[in-house]
Amino acid sequence: MEVSFFTMPVHPLNKPVAQTLKEDREAFLLADELGFAEAYCGEHTTDLAENIPSCIAFLASLAYQTKRIRLGTGTVNLPNTHPAAVASQVAMLDHMLEGRLNFGISPGGLLSDAEVFGNLDRDRNAMFLEAINMVLAIWAGEAPYDLKGQFWEISTRRTLMPEIGQGAIIKPYQKPHPPIVGTVVAPYSKGVTAMAARGWEPISANFLLSKWVKTHWANYVEGCAQAGRPADPANWRVARSIFVADDAETARRYATDPNGPYVFYYRQLLTKMRANGRLNLFKEDQSMPDEAVTLEKVCDQLIFYGTPDQVADKILAFREEIGDFGHIVYVGHDWADPALARRSMVLMAEKVMPAVNSAISSGGSAR
Secondary structure (H helix, E strand, C coil), X not given: CEEEEEECCCCCCCCCHHHHHHHHHHHHHHHHHHCCCEEEECCCCCCCCCCCCCHHHHHHCCCCCCCCCEEEECCEEHHHCCHHHHHHHHHHHHHHCCCCEEEEEECCCCHHHHHHCCCCCCCHHHHHHXXXXXXXXXXXXXXXXXXXXXXXXXXXXXXXXXXXXXXXXXXXXXXXXXXXXXXXXXXXXHHHHHHHHCCCEEEECCCCCHHHHCHHHHHHHHHHHHHCCCXXXXXXXXXXXXXXXXXXXXXXXXXXXXXXXXXXXXXXXXHHHHHXXXXXXXXXXXXXXXXXXXXXXXHHHHEXXXXXXXXXXXXXXXXXXXXXXXXXXXXXXXXCCHHHHHHHHHHHHHHHHHHHHHHHHHHCCCC
């Protein structure tokens, strides 16, 4: 099992944006130094807590300082950006990284983003599919493109001058394009099946209960079968909120502090999911009333914290419940205490993962 990294991010509203951006960059650079396999960054335009509006721009700032880690858009919210802009900017970033790019995509889950771009009452799933199909058509095709859809039209026929390069969009460094990944949130998500059928890979969200994460595998297998390719657990990425400390009391205090970054993260998330009618993500039993979904219970179920041995045991128990997967995706939270936050990542890479992989090697597959 490999360890990867993801941040939405989520920061306190009163924290200077410049400071949060600097600390988020430091987390990615540390992940690279520690040998994390991949690192993903989210984006939102209209959220003062999730304050990275362009994951492409953020990752570009890391392109020439990182050495080994694959960086991933996590995700480009396709309905909010013109497909030609996405195609050209992602291709540029792939060249900057010389192929160390994963292309994470989604319809975007923040309703205020949808509203500000005029998409609140539109079929954003249909926009998402049209957008990614146009991006792939641009990369596979040649100018002037002449793509016509329900939401966008793309052509450079009237202004094309191929002899000087005008009217054409650069293609990615990786051929035919960077690996495509998508976040998966819903229990029994059919989106996993559709992604796998197209050769894309899933990241199961960290705010989903383990019993619902488990449902993603069968749908992934179904999609791979449709594409005639093997369903390899190594391609399944599963995100979790994790905090590791040298002693159990420090871990407990930091991870469960009502004013700390982990509880703040889930308070923000729970508020949004309640407003969006999506509390089912946090329900063991779908017949539970909404009032039974409390912040304390959500944090207790979804935050893995403790010493390296304790966290390794929790990851192994989680793996035993849901089955084999290839990446445990460590979710980055606000660096309320930078020393503890950095130490947690160091312990995750240097203590937790060797223990996890030693146990897996000794015990074999969980599936």
